[in-house]
Amino acid sequence: MLTRSEEDHIKAVYALLQEDDSAFTKDIAERLHTKASSVSDMLKKLADKGHLKHEPYYGVKLTAKGHALALQLVRKHRLWETFLVERLGFGWDEVHEVAEQMEHVASEKLIDKLDNYLGHPSFDPHGDPIPDRHGRIRARRTKRLSACQQGDTVRIAAVSGTTDGLLRLLDAKGLRIGTVLNVQEVHAFDGSMDVKPKSGSAFSLSKDVSHHLQVENA
Amino acid sequence: MLTRSEEDHIKAVYALLQEDDSAFTKDIAERLHTKASSVSDMLKKLADKGHLKHEPYYGVKLTAKGHALALQLVRKHRLWETFLVERLGFGWDEVHEVAEQMEHVASEKLIDKLDNYLGHPSFDPHGDPIPDRHGRIRARRTKRLSACQQGDTVRIAAVSGTTDGLLRLLDAKGLRIGTVLNVQEVHAFDGSMDVKPKSGSAFSLSKDVSHHLQVENA
DNA sequence: AAAAAAGATTAGACTAGTCTAAAAAACGGG
DNA sequence: CCCGTTTTTTAGACTAGTCTAATCTTTTTT
Ligand SMILES: [Mn+2]
Ligand SMILES: [Mn+2]
Ligand SMILES: [Mn+2]
Ligand SMILES: [Mn+2]
Numbered sequence: 001m002l003t004r005s006e007e008d009h010i011k012a013v014y015a016l017l018q019e020d021d022s023a024f025t026k027d028i029a030e031r032l033h034t035k036a037s038s039v040s041d042m043l044k045k046l047a048d049k050g051h052l053k054h055e056p057y058y059g060v061k062l063t064a065k066g067h068a069l070a071l072q073l074v075r076k077h078r079l080w081e082t083f084l085v086e087r088l089g090f091g092w093d094e095v096h097e098v099a100e101q102m103e104h105v106a107s108e109k110l111i112d113k114l115d116n117y118l119g120h121p122s123f124d125p126h127g128d129p130i131p132d133r134h135g136r137i138r139a140r141r142t143k144r145l146s147a148c149q150q151g152d153t154v155r156i157a158a159v160s161g162t163t164d165g166l167l168r169l170l171d172a173k174g175l176r177i178g179t180v181l182n183v184q185e186v187h188a189f190d191g192s193m194d195v196k197p198k199s200g201s202a203f204s205l206s207k208d209v210s211h212h213l214q215v216e217n218a
Numbered sequence: 219m220l221t222r223s224e225e226d227h228i229k230a231v232y233a234l235l236q237e238d239d240s241a242f243t244k245d246i247a248e249r250l251h252t253k254a255s256s257v258s259d260m261l262k263k264l265a266d267k268g269h270l271k272h273e274p275y276y277g278v279k280l281t282a283k284g285h286a287l288a289l290q291l292v293r294k295h296r297l298w299e300t301f302l303v304e305r306l307g308f309g310w311d312e313v314h315e316v317a318e319q320m321e322h323v324a325s326e327k328l329i330d331k332l333d334n335y336l337g338h339p340s341f342d343p344h345g346d347p348i349p350d351r352h353g354r355i356r357a358r359r360t361k362r363l364s365a366c367q368q369g370d371t372v373r374i375a376a377v378s379g380t381t382d383g384l385l386r387l388l389d390a391k392g393l394r395i396g397t398v399l400n401v402q403e404v405h406a407f408d409g410s411m412d413v414k415p416k417s418g419s420a421f422s423l424s425k426d427v428s429h430h431l432q433v434e435n436a
Numbered sequence: 437a438a439a440a441a442a443g444a445t446t447a448g449a450c451t452a453g454t455c456t457a458a459a460a461a462a463c464g465g466g
Numbered sequence: 467c468c469c470g471t472t473t474t475t476t477a478g479a480c481t482a483g484t485c486t487a488a489t490c491t492t493t494t495t496t
Binding site: 223255275276 | 454
Binding site: 090101106109 | 302305308312315316320323324325327331332335
């Protein structure tokens with residue numbers, strides 16, 4: 001059995017590998033609010049246990065074993081988030097920290113029953129896909145809103161890097177998963193973007209925000 | 219914030235104080251599957267933190283602070299057990315270990331929302347009372363079935379010391395919380411007892427079993 | 437290509453939790 | 467009331483996780 005800290009490290013590596021093809025000590029430390037030296041130690045231990053390959057100074061990759069484990073953790077995290085929002089009535093900006101704890105409860109049966117209870121959801125409250133019990137993820141082709149052109153009409157599929165502040169900003173602007181937007185204008189100066197929801201008037205989004213919105217063609 | 223181990227120790231002390239007016243090192247160790255020396259250390263720490271009074275060699279008592287904390291932990295444990303049985307469909311013999319982990323998830327909001335979601339239950343799946351958010355417990359006067367006389371008609375209110383084996387035995391005999399029994403005969407030789415449920419034929423219960431059944435007059 | 441900066445690892449220390457073995461205290465039956 | 471048994475505490479050791487400071491390694495800049 002892995003400890004909470006070990007699990008969090010594997011999950012951090014997995015998340016970083018989603019973006020890049022190698023994960024680095026500094027970024028893992030930042031994600032876990034810890035220090036690079038602590039991560040170094042942990043990487044050695046997890047490499048010994050066969051969850052990842054650590055090429056010192058050149059980053060980390062997950063083994064098949066580590067990858068499967070990461071998917072189970074992501075599954076647990078996202079199922080709990082879904083439960084918290086859909087059943088208990090939490091806001092989507094309030095669930096991350098709690099799910100960060102609940103994902104470490106060890107019980108295969110628990111997570112399967114939870115999955116069943118929730119009706120086998122495919123996406124969590126932030127639009128992120130929930131791996132099934134075999135680790136399979138529903139494929140989607142999304143792009144960042146910041147990569148869209150004037151005239152594009154897109155649907156918000158997911159919010160990446162879900163910090164509370166960003167989620168509350170989206171709430172305030174009435175943006176949620178599924179909202180359809182038309183890109184009216186992109187300002188070269190600051191990368192900000194004017195968008196118009198299907199119903200309602202247009203408004204502006206900073207590049208900071210549009211960068212974190214994953215969209216699909218509507 | 220307390221660690222999982224600290225919380226488990228406080229809960230163990232609380233449980234033992236329900237039976238006796240002082241809790242002892244050895245019994246705490248046994249309950250937590252740990253050693254007396256480890257408990258000694260922990261008691262010192264918890265005494266320093268003001269959760270309990272430790273009179274070396276003469277046992278432990280909880281302070282008001284420790285008592286309040288224990289009640290919150292018991293509340294969390296029993297609410298999670300209720301969730302697991304009533305919502306996720308676990309058997310009452312399968313939930314203890316899982317709840318033992320979930321009770322340590324730290325979030326006031328979570329437990330209040332869970333309580334609300336479950337409809338503010340007063341008793342857990344084993345018939346044990348669930349403290350409300352202020353630590354208040356619904357009072358009941360129960361006695362052990364083993365203390366009953368021939369002719370008594372009683373209702374099963376709770377199963378104490380809920381080990382998996384006992385719960386499965388009760389399942390097998392069709393006994394559950396709320397079952398009404400008539401005591402037909404008590405055998406002096408081994409303390410076994412013949413009981414007859416309202417509907418169905420009589421059968422025998424060992425003293426070991428009747429000792430763990432809390433009943434109230436029906 | 438050398439110097440500077442950034443990033444990573446190692447060394448050494450500290451806390452928390454646990455254990456075994458040994459010493460100390462309390463208890464209980466003659 | 468004494469002696470052996472039980473219980474508890476203490477002493478010392480070990481693992482896990484974390485940190486700071488020092489020492490590499492790699493990358494970037496001049
Ligand atoms: Mn976590
Ligand atoms: Mn999420
Ligand atoms: Mn516990
Ligand atoms: Mn219970």
